[in-house]
Amino acid sequence: MCNLYANTTAQEAMRGLFKVATERDRLGNEQPRPAIWPKYDAPVVRIDGDGERELVLMKWGFLTPKTSAKTGKPLKPDAWNNARDDKVASSGLWKSSFAGRRCLVPVSAFREAKGRNPATDFWFGLAAEADDDRPPFAFAGLWRDGQPGVDGEEGDWLTHTVVTTVANELVKPVHPTRMPVILDPGDYDAWLDGSESEAGKLLRPYPAEKMRIVRQGVGITSDKDQ
Numbered sequence: 001m002c003n004l005y006a007n008t009t010a011q012e013a014m015r016g017l018f019k020v021a022t023e024r025d026r027l028g029n030e031q032p033r034p035a036i037w038p039k040y041d042a043p044v045v046r047i048d049g050d051g052e053r054e055l056v057l058m059k060w061g062f063l064t065p066k067t068s069a070k071t072g073k074p075l076k077p078d079a080w081n082n083a084r085d086d087k088v089a090s091s092g093l094w095k096s097s098f099a100g101r102r103c104l105v106p107v108s109a110f111r112e113a114k115g116r117n118p119a120t121d122f123w124f125g126l127a128a129e130a131d132d133d134r135p136p137f138a139f140a141g142l143w144r145d146g147q148p149g150v151d152g153e154e155g156d157w158l159t160h161t162v163v164t165t166v167a168n169e170l171v172k173p174v175h176p177t178r179m180p181v182i183l184d185p186g187d188y189d190a191w192l193d194g195s196e197s198e199a200g201k202l203l204r205p206y207p208a209e210k211m212r213i214v215r216q217g218v219g220i221t222s223d224k225d226q
Contacts, residue, residue: 002081002082002110002111002112002162002164002178002179002180003037003038003081003082004035004036004037004110004111004221005036005107005109005110005111005139005162005180006033006034006035006036006107006108006109006110006111006123006134006222006223006224007032007033007036007042007043007106007107007108007136008032008033008034008108008134008223008224009032009106009108009134009136010032011025011027011030013136014030014043014045014055014106014136015055017106017136017185018045018053018055018104018106018138018188019053019188020045020053020054020055021052021053024048024052024053024054024055025054025055026054026055026056026057027043027055027056027057030043034222034223034224035221035222035223035224036060037060038060038061038079038081039059039060039061039079040059040060041057041058041059041060042057042058042059042060042105042106042160043055043056043057043106044056044057044058044103044104044105044106044141044143044160045103045104045105045106045138045192046101046102046103046104046143046192047192047193053192056158057158058103058143058157058158058159058160059157059158059159059160060079060081060159060160060161060162061079061080061081061159061160061161062079062080062083062093062094062097062142062144062147062159062161063077063078063079063080063147063150063154063155063157063159064077064078064080064093064147064149064150065077065149065150065151066078074151077147077150077154080093080161081161081162082161082162082163082164082178082180083098083142083161083162083163083164084163084164084178085163085164085165085181085200085203088142088163088200088203089196089200094142094161096144097142097143097144097161098142098196098199099196101142101143101144102140102141102142102143102191102192102199103141103142103143103160103192104138104139104140104141104183104188104191104192105138105139105140105141105160105162106136106137106138107136107137107138107139107180107182108125108134108135108136108137108223109123109124109125109134109214109215109223110123110124110125110139110180111123111124111220111221111223112124112171112174112175112179113174114173114174114175118218118219119218120216120217120218121215121216121217121218121219121220121221122174122213122215122216123213123214123215123216123220123223124170124171124179124211124212124213124214125137125211125212125214126210126211126212127209127210127211127212128212131214134214134223137182137183138182138183138185138188139162139163139180139181139182139183140162140163140180140181140182140183140191140199140202140203141160141161141162141163142160142161142163143158143159143160143161144158144159145158147159162180162181163180163181163203164178164179164180164181165178165179165180165181165203165204165205166178166179166205167179167205168205168206168207168208168211169208170208170211170212170213171205171208171211179205179206181202181203181204181206182206182211183202187202190202
């Protein structure tokens with residue numbers, strides 16, 4: 001499943017696309033992020049305490065505690081960067097966030113790998129006329145503040161996760177089972193503010209004809225020329 005994506009959309013363009021007022025942009029001087037990995041910062045759109053949209057940085061992946069089977073000592077916590085669409089309403093890890101803490105995850109492309117030794121990297125984006133165009137879009141996401149059972153600084157992290165669904169016909173040859181849920185802009189309100197039933201209806205594969213493979217090859221772990 002998805003464990004690497006990019007967001008190279010300009011900050012002002014993100015505010016426009018996601019209808020975030022300038023004063024509710026909490027990103028600071030945001031720079032393009034051609035490679036976003038689990039446990040690293042990424043821009044996220046959520047509803048703030050006043051009921052308005054805001055742009056904030058969150059670490060990618062809900063954290064859960066982990067201990068050594070041999071010694072019983074704490075290890076680095078696991079990061080759950082994907083949440084299955086058929087588990088978000090029932091799993092203890094996801095259900096409270098699905099009920100009340102849904103978010104939009106700005107993206108310009110995402111990577112899936114095929115094979116091994118070496119794997120081939122495939123980067124997927126939206127359809128566009130020019131090869132180097134990266135139309136911005138959003139994953140359906142969930143967020144939480146604080147990581148229960150995780151000690152230290154990591155326990156205080158603000159985190160997000162990406163909801164996945166069955167793969168469409170473009171993604172399936174690379175990753176046969178799953179892909180991130182990509183939302184149409186017209187569905188942003190329903191995902192952020194709708195009921196669980198309304199939000200659940202949005203958890204479906206994005207049309208393959210509206211997407212394309214923007215890069216592919218061995219060792220392409222960034223949507224940027226090395």
